[in-house]
Amino acid sequence: MPGTPELEPILSGPPTEVAPRLLGAVLRHAGVAVRLTEVEAYAGADDPGSHAYRGRTPRTAVMFGPPGRLYVYFTYGMHHCANVVCGPDGTASAVLLRAGEVVEGIDLARERRPRSSDRDLARGPARLCRALAIDGEQDGADLTAGPVLEPAAAVAPDRVRTGPRVGLRQAPDRPWRYWLDAEPTVSAYRPAAPLRRRPAP
DNA sequence: CTACCGATATTCT
């Protein structure tokens, strides 16, 4: 189809290079468009924080496939989160879409997240999926056809900030979270949940 | 704002 963006140059290379390229890009699906303001890199076999670290499972199969697809997983028994699978091929690397700003279809997004402020509509990986109506149906979707990813011009390097990934106990030393400075839609940083003991009987 | 808690599929121990 004419005008379809060419994703290959954007998604080739290690996830730590792909992630900052995705900042400012727009993901469109089901009547809503979100401009990405925060992402995280996951490097597959060498990365203890990655779902792919212990090898392929039914859940993670898409990450082991070709780049340019969406990896959607279901977690905590109720939420979906979306990643862009990137290259090089066979490495199971991906970039988690953590947050963004709704730039189109805001009324639809408000319907999908009724008690949310506009700022919070896509602030957090599961909220972003809800606003875009992304769920398990989109796992493995081609990003030039299903949910559509529209790359942005590279943002100024001094607008990109990095820090530790959110909610991970593993590999906290890798500052692989990337976000745009001074964006209100960037999600709040939360360290990994501490171990919680079962209450006494 | 921080802190806790419940919901509960998938995966691992």
Place this chain on the structure above:
DNA sequence: GAATATCGGTAGA
């Protein structure tokens, strides 16, 4: 049995 790439509600400072 227990942890997890989370969120929304509630309670409190």
